Amino acid sequence: MTLERLAACSATHISSQLVLGTWVKFSEAEFVQTQLPTNPQGTFSVAFDTDFDGEKIAAIIEFLRGNNIAVDAICRYQPSSDLTPAICFYSNETHQALNPLSLNEFAHTKGFQLVQLQTPPDLEKPGLLVMDMDSTAITIECIDEIARLANVYDEVAAVTAQAMAGKLDFSESLHQRVAKLEGIEQSLIDELKNALPLMPGIAALCQVLKQHNWYLAIASGGFVPFAEQVQKLLNLDEVHANILEFKDNKLTGRVLGTIVDTNQKALVLGNLTEQLNLTQQQTVAIGDGANDLTMMAKAGLGVAVHGKPKVVEQAQAAICHGSLLQLLYLMTIPK
Known part of the structure; x- marks a missing residue:
């Protein structure tokens, strides 16, 4: 023909x-x-x-x-x-x-x-999905939404954009942004946490993966309260995110413990791959920002989802719009 x-x-x-x-x-x-x-x-x-x-x-x-x-x-x-x-x-x-x-x-x-x-993962075999949270598992950047509550949205969003585009060191940007959130009431954080908008298709994707014995985790530069809420909504196995400090039920403007930055995300993926005794081919990482690239490069399949141009350019594959259920196209190629 x-x-x-x-x-x-x-x-x-x-x-x-x-x-x-x-x-x-x-x-x-x-x-x-x-x-x-x-x-x-x-x-x-x-x-x-x-x-x-x-x-x-x-x-x-x-x-x-x-x-x-x-x-x-x-x-x-x-x-x-x-x-x-x-x-x-x-x-x-x-x-x-x-x-x-x-x-x-x-x-x-x-x-x-x-x-x-070239070596796509197989949905029918056990595997690992590690995902970013903000603008990946959920449609918002939580730190920007907290900033709205403190009337410092424009300042924080500008720094967020620079960090996600790879123009500013993530850890440095995180400390800068969180410092501007000092004094926010914990009750407002809880309200935001309880109304998180999931990315279209992510719930269906996670349900299918769990049915096929995949291990699901978040490695996020965002914050623990929101990651734990997403874990609950999606039935995830574990989450890794940054810890906000509260005093007298208000944010202090500080982050505690190890920062979940680009290297820490990759470390999470590597440790889980080893713990689960998986081949690299059966590991998938998804994210939208520059701080996801190291993790995505370490995975058997790294996918930019609704990513910035720099991230799409450096990823192994990209889903540029639409439902995240489309990730199944890359995991179910008949062989």
Whole structure:
């Protein structure tokens, strides 16, 4: 089947020709069923977040070819009934992964998302997910919301933005920001804690992972009261976050103990991997900020979720918009 003929196929025709979970290759006239090598070591390019017609599939094949990646097999699969089917393009050769920012720039213009993986984790085997909290597991930055209560939001948010973009040392920025929160009543912290907005899809994702014996943890530069609330909401196994000091039921403007910074996050992931006796391939780390990059690099799969451009550029893969349940696309590739 030529790319021209493929591009003329409707989404309905594609769905009828590509049976879910079945690998196929192109022949001159049709899709022909095939199999991947045992323990495939090539490159997986996964497109998701839309209904795929022939034109979109042909565009992806052409894009990959333009980057010297030959497509040897294609598979349409659906990790969850809550997600539209994805299309995976497999190349037998191991290639230098394309930059996630470049993949996103191409895919965004076509109305879908595209990531590349080489040794994807397997949902069916025990694994570890370590996640950032603020702007990852929840939609807000808790320190910025506390700052609203103290009428210092603009000052604190500006420092937060610099830290998340990697322009300011995280520990230094944390002490600067927390110092501005002195005097906030603990009752106001409790009100904020009890109204945390979860990131869309994170609850469903965690439920699926727990059903498959995955260990779930938070490693956050945020604060313990909020991390413990998220732990309760998502049934997480453990959390690591910073400790705010209170005196007379008010914030003192100080942080106690070891700061959970970029290195500490990576240490949490490494320690848990060892404790759980997992291979690196079965570890996943997700986050949105520069202080998540070291942790993400240490994981078998590090995914920027709704991340800043610098984070997307340096991650292994990126989910740039939509539900975090989409992480399942990267963990359920049929092999």
